Amino acid sequence: MKSIVRRATVVTAAMSTGLVLAACGAGDSSGTDDGPVQLTFQALAFQPESIEANKEIIEQWNADHPDIQVEYLQGDWASVQDQLVTAFEGGTAPDLVHYESSYLQDFADRGWLLDLTDMISDEMKDDIRDGAWDAVTFDDSVYAVPFLLDAQVIFANKALLDQAGIEVPAPDDPWTWDEFAEISRKLTDADTYGVAWTLKDPANRILNLALNFGGEFFTESDGASEVVFGDAEKEVLQRIHDQLYVDQSAAPEAIGMGGSDPLPGFFDGQYALLPKGIWFRQQIMDQAPEGFEWVTIPALKGESQTQAAAPQTVSIAAETEHPEEAMAFLEYLLNAENQATLAKGDWMIPASEGAAENEVLTETPDWPVAAASGAILEQAPFQTVRGYEEWKNKVANPAIEEFFANSLSMDDLGSKLVDEGNAILERYQR
DSSP states (O other): OTTOOOOOOHHHHHHHHHHHHHHTTSOTTTSBTTBSEEEEEEEOOOSHHHHHHHHHHHHHHHHHOTTEEEEEEEOOTTTHHHHHHHHHHHTOOOSEEEEEGGGHHHHHHTTOBOOOTTTSOHHHHHHBOHHHHHTTEETTEEOOEEEEEOOEEEEEEHHHHHHTTOOOOOTTSOOBHHHHHHHHHHTOOSSOEEEOOOOSSOHHHHHHHHGGGTOOSEEEETTEEEEOOOHHHHHHHHHHHHHHHTSOOBOGGGTTOOTTTTHHHHHTTSEEEEEEETTHHHHHHHHOOTTOOEEEEOOOBSSOOOEEOOOEEEEEBTTOSOHHHHHHHHHHHTSHHHHHHHHHHHTOEESBTTGGGSHHHHTSTTHHHHHHHHTTEEOOGGGGOTTHHHHIIIIIHHHHHHHHTTSSOHHHHHHIIIIIHHHHHHHHOO
């Protein structure tokens, strides 16, 4: 595991007994005179299969560990940021928190998350991909266990590919961005756009895909971050813009869409290609009309296929009264077998290498594409920038949306991202 430096913590000594006992099935010393240790775990699962998987794992843990009981709390992605800030500030946070890695540094800086560096077992360290660990490691300390990964792939209407004589690429021989542009043009006719880019709140996706051409958007010097906007950062922006307004192979009505909005048009043959996260397989399977054939195209390649590892994570609140018991449950929740079950529930890629080989996942549609996508994920510069979330929400999302609506030039976009962005970042570096 990269970047992790062993250091002594207050919790380490207390853990050695607690973890062993808990792992053996209800350590007798874990309970108290008042009854079993009570822990709360807030999950952000939203798909029925994922919610059920979380609850079943907790039910099994509670049956096997009567002295450490875990209560499932249902969180909501739409409101979780404000909810967690309020809970942490008020001292009412759940013991264990499911979230996403890009928010962790701010929470860690505020002292809200427990440093797990010396609490994670060697088995778990070795099983989870290095790139996933990097995304939860700040100043040599680990503040979460990563478990679900996403990658940007492309879903295709198989009938339209066949009609155009276009072969589905193998994971080890992906389309380049140039090939993708050419194929999108070939698939465009009076009834069909080659591609539908859904570009509502586009900053994360653009910064992610920009890594294909070495676009980093941020540089750091003496611990201070600055926004940069050079040729590498412009590459993906320009390519998508050209598809919209030069090639006219991208559907203009799709740029304001998000989530499952484009699916009716995709199923109706209005869009041949649909770039989305690998998790979108589940949405297609659930909503596709009978007989609709679709296929997953591997991640595109520029100079590389590199994308940002922005895993979903589970952290332990620094205020918990039972850190060793919380860690025992966390190790159980995210062991290889359970990660496979959770990844299947959300149709994502597990951070666990062992989980990726579990038949629970290998038997899902287009799993070879999903599995290969896990290997291209690594930490991106924007993931460690203090103030990134404010820059993204206040500057980048609206400015990039204007650019794709053709109401802002590339030069003006760059000025907004850099000038307004650096003004925000300065406040975080004082």
